[in-house]
Amino acid sequence: MQRNQNTCSFSLSLETTMLLLLLLLFCPSLVLSLNQEGLYLQRVKLGLDDPDGVLSSWNDRDDTPCNWTGITCDSLTRSVNSVHLSQSNLAGPFPTILCRLRNLSSLSLYNNSINSSLPVEISTCQNLQHLNLAQNLLLGPLPSTLSEIPNLRHLDLSGNSFSGDFPATFGHFRRLEELSLLENLLNGTLPSFLGNVSTLRQLNLSYNPFSPSQIPPELGNLTSLETLWLSGCNLVGQIPDSLGRLKNLRDLDLALNSLHGPIPKSITELTNVVQIELYNNSLSGEIPAGMSNLTALRRLDASMNDLDGTIPDELCGLQLDSLTLSENHFVGNIPVSVARSPYLFELKLFKNRLTGKLPSDLGRNSPLKVVDVSENLFSGEIPEHLCENGVLEQLVLIYNSFSGNIPASLSKCRSLTRVRLRNNRLSGEVPAGFWGLPQVYLLELVGNSFSGQISKTISGAANLSVLLISRNQFTGNIPDEIGLLANLVEFSGSDNQLSGPLPSTLVNLTKLGSLDLHNNNLSGELPSEMGSWNNLNELNLANNELSGKIPDQIGSLPALNYLDLSGNLFSGKIPPELENLKLNQFNLSNNRLSGDLPPLYAKQIYRDSFLGNPGLCSDMVGLCPTRSEAKNQGFAWLLRSIFILAGLVFVLGVIWFYWKFRNFKKNKRGVDKSKWILTSFHKLGFSEYEILDCLDEENVIGSGASGKVYKAVLSNGETVAVKKLWGGSMKEDGSDENGRISDDGFEAEVETLGKIRHKNIVRLWCCCSTRDCKLLVYEFMPNGSLGDLLHSSKGSCLDWPTRYKIAVDAAEGLSYLHLDCVPPIVHRDVKSNNILLDGEFGARVADFGVAKVVGPKSMSVIAGSCGYIAPEYAYTLRVNEKSDIYSFGVVILELVTGRLPIDPEFGDKDLVKWVCTTLDQKGIDHVLDPKLESCFKEEICRVLNIGLLCTSPLPINRPSMRKVVKMLQEVGADNKPKTTNNDGKLSPYYYEDTSDQGSVI
Incomplete structure (x- = not known):
């Protein structure tokens, strides 16, 4: 019995052992477990939001985390030494538990959404050498304990919202080589104790709103420094001589500050420097002697300062890649040595007072x-x-006094893309090959004395988009070959002596947007097949000798809004199809037209458009005198008497009716006009009584949060807009219980607009008020608001040049409010509906009912409109011009995309988020308004980038309105974009070409 029991026990034990062995063989996870470092990382995963599943490989089925995404381990000890989770869309507070990884030496969470403050416990990461938390949402003060990490060498906290002052402990780093705090909200002073960190090789503090600070002379102690970036740091005072001790310095960027005084001579001791950026300061004096010591220098930008004197020969003798000394006060000649620099590939000296001749050898020895x-x-x-070296791309010589011919050698320069010779004294015939350069997209010869014909070789200019040859002495026919320029968008050849017929091949130019050939000797008839000009916006053929009938096809051109055929020999009837056009400028005067006017144009306001056509018949006085004479024949004396009597009765009847009507309106309103108070801000040609008589419902042209707007046509022929404000009790922001602007809004608008004089701010003529009613009288804007026009069926008439002009005008108006008014004014309700357009689509900023003077006071109520409100309103209501800049950025996105700021198609997104998401997922073509011409795509994209800058989530990253105006103007001048770094982000040092303001190419 006992033996059997033992046998059974042994058998059971053997079976159990075998089962365990099988489990070990096939299910090792039952006995293996994740090590302690893996458990720490699991807790990190639980504390972060991971919408993209980047951390999905962080599971507990492994014994170590060494194969997990973003984790690197030591090959021998299998201990975690690096965590790299850049651009992973992670969100949440900084995971301090990472500091329990005892061998962690490198941590990068670059470009995520790590939020809240950076805890002081960061110092427990004792083995960290590399810490990159750039481009996150960290805020609050810089932790003073960072310097307690003994081996920290690289610290990058750029692109966050750290604020306050530098902790004094930042002067105690032991081995720190790189400190980058670019684009934060640090608002203390630039500390001198950073000069104690002798191991620093890179120091980048650019684009922080420091209190006005001088460059600490102690920075000259950083003898290992290779990069010093302090652009946009609100620096004042002079550049200290001590910076000359930085013998290893390669990049020096002090741009976009308020530095003054001379450039110190000690800067010539930086023998290893490659790049010096000093632009946009107030530096004065001459460029110091000794620049020839800088043998490594490749780029010098001292533009937009107050420098004077001549350019030293030794500077021009350096092997420079780029010499930029624009917008200073240099006088004198360019030294001959500039032509001998074998590495000079950019020469930009625009907007100075340089005289003399360009060196004759310029370009011979340099690319x-x-x-x-x-x-x-x-x-x-x-x-x-x-x-000479066959690589010249841009030749811009506008507004000088160059004379002589265009060199024949340039007609062989096939690399040229952009030629601007406007307003010089050049003469002679343009070389035949010059007309047909294959890469040129802009050829501008305006305002010279060129003669001869447009050569047939122009057919070779396959890339030509803009041809501007006005105000010269060109003769002969326009060659048929011009019809081969498939990319031509603008052709301006006015004020020449061109003759012969318009070539029939012009109808092949389907991208043509503007054709201006007025003041020439052209003859013959207009091409009959004009229907292909679907993009034509302007047609000006005035003052030629064109004849024949006006083609019916002109009425089918969908984009045409400027038509001038005056001063020609056109005959026949005016095509009724012209009624299909929406014209802003229309002139058919001084021709030989006859017949009746189309009904749309048979109005007095169009009278001047038809003068000088004896055969035209209309009831308008002066257009058809022969018909008037026929009517007065026969019983002239009887008819005259009848007319006089009837006129007298009519006048008396009108006077009686007007008197009764005024009494009726007075009784209807129950208003005593004697109690109205009129306050005028300009010389007026009308009284308050005329305004009151126009406040009828049939004159209402708009209604919004502030009140109703009426159109008032006054007795002197002037048209004004009258805003009648809503009544009611008020809140702090000037709104009543329904959110409408009332008494305080009236005071705000009067207070703001009454003292403003700017071409891009709507003009307030006067205000009228009683205890119960408030009226504001503005200049009338015939084209209404940008929002109404852009988002209605009329949006197609807003081509890109018009939209660009509107953006610049509105930006200049807001820049004036922010930077030129004393004290500065924040609009607080910038939107497309508050940008009004005059008859020529000039923009005016309007509706100042919630405008406020800039100050520290916070508002208890958010002002603004959905889709335009800056995101910082979620955590502060403080009045700041940056909120206006965000709203204006949304307006730019509206202009570029043609979409509303809030659209059901966007789901829970607004326009800003939709643009960013669509750009990332689908690309630029899915963002741009399809109604815009593709030939402007590059320019539109650059304006889109400006809009995205303005709508940056961090206020500090938004440019000032003055900067926005400058960037928009630079787009119009077709300047080169800023350089980017390897990450595709704007570099803290960049060059801005501002040479040719005002062009749209």
Whole structure:
């Protein structure tokens, strides 16, 4: 019995052992477990929001985390030494538990949404050497304990919202080599104790709103420093001589500050420096002697300062890649040595007072790509060797006094893309090959004395988009070959002596947007097949000798809004199809037209458009005198008497009716006009009584949060807009219980607009008030608001040049409010409906009912409109011009996309988020308004980038309105975009070309 029991026990034990062995073989996870470092990382995963599933590989089925995404381990010890989770869309507070990884030496959470403050416990990461938390949502003060990490070498906290002052402990780092705090909200002073961190090789503090600070001379102690970026740091005072001790410095960027005084001579001791950026300061004096010591220098930008004197020969003798000394006060000649620099590929000296001739050898020994010496006092001939090396791309010489011919050598320069020779004294025939350069997209010869014909070789200019040759002495026919320029968008050849018929091949130019050939000797008939000009916006053929009938096809051009055929020999009837057009400028005067006017144009307001056509018949006085004479024949004396009597009765009847009507309106309103108070801000040609008589419902042209708006046509022929404000009790922001602007809004608008004089701010003529009613009288804007026009069926009439002009005008108006008014004014309700358009689509900023003077006071109620409100309103109601800039950025996105700021198609997104998401997922073509011409795509994209800058989630990253105006103008001037770093982000040092303001190419 006992033996059997033992046997059974042994058998059971053997079976159990075998079962365990099988489990170990096939299910090792039952006995293996995740190590302690893996458990720490699991807790990190639980504390972060991971919508993209980047951390999905962080599971407990592994014994170590070494194969997990973003984790690197030591090959021998299998201990975690690096965590790299850049651009993973992670969100949540900083995971301090990472500091329990005892061998962690590198941590990068770059470009995520790590939020809240950075805890002081960060110092427990004792083995960290590399810490990158850039481009997150961290805020609050910089932790003072960071310097307690003994081996920390690289610290990058750029692109967050850290604020306050530098902790004094930041002068105690032991081994720190790189400190980057670019684009934060640090608002203390620039500390001198950073000069104690002798191991620093890179120091980047750019774009922080520091209190006005001087550059600490102690920074000269950082003898290992290779990069010093302090652009946009609100620096004042002079550049200290001590910076000359930084012998290893390669990049020096002090741009976009308020530095003054001379450039110190000690800067010539930076023998290893490659790049010096000093632009946009107030530096004065001459460029110091000794620049020839800087043998490594490749780029010098000292533009937009107050420097004077001449350019030293030794500077021009350096092997520079780029020499930029624009917008200073240099006088004198360019030294001949500038032509001998074998590495010079950009020469930009625009907007100075340089005189004399360009060096004759310029370009002979250097691979010149860009020459821009615009707006100086240069004379003499254009050097013939500019394209000696065959790489010249841009030649911009506008607004000088160059004379002589275009060198024949330039007609062989096939690399040229952009040629601007406007307003010089050049003469002679343009070389035949110059007309047909294959890469040129802009050829501008305006305002010279060129002669000869447009060569047939122009057929080779396949890339030509804009041809501007006005105000010269060109003769002969326009060649048929011009119809081969499939990319031509604008052709302006006015004020020449061109003759012969318009070539029939012009109808092949389907992208043509503007054709201006007025003041020439053109003859013959207009091409009959004009229906292909679907993009034509302007047609100006005035003052020629064109004849025949006006083609019916003109009425089918969908984009045409400027038509001037005056001063020609056109005959026949006016095509009724012209009624299909929406014209802002219309002139058919001084021709030989006959017949009746189309009903739409048979109105007195169009009278001047038809003068000088004896055969036209209409009831308008002066257009058809022969018909009037026929009517007065026969019983002239009897008819005259009847007319006089009837007129007298009519006048008396009108006077009686007007008197009764005024009494009726007075009784209807129950208003005593004697109690109205009129306050005028300009000289008026009307009284308050005329205004009151126009406040009828049939004159209402708009209604909004502030009140109703009426159109009032006054007795002097002037038209004004009258805003009648809503009544009611008030809140702090000037709104009543329904959110409407009332008494305080009236005071705000009067207080704001009454003292403003700016072409892009709507003009307030006067205000009228009683105890119960408030009226504001403005200049009338015939084209209404941008929002109404852009988002209605009329949006197609807003082509890109018009939209761009509106953006610039509105930006200049807001810039004036923010930066030129004393004290500055924040609009607080910038939107497309508050940007009004005059008859020529000039923009005016309007509706100042919630405007406030900039100050520290916070508002208890959010002002603004859905889709335009800046995101910082979620955590503060403080009045700040940055909220206006955000709202204006939304307006830019409206202009570029043609979409509303809030649209059901966006779901829970607004326009800003929709644009960003669509750009990332589908690309630029799915964002741009399909109604815009593709030829402007590059320019539209650059304006879109400005809109995205303005709508940055962090207020500090939004440019000032003055900067926005400058960037928009630079787009119009077709300047090169800023350079980018390897991450595709804007570099803290960049060059801005502002040479040719006002162009749209």
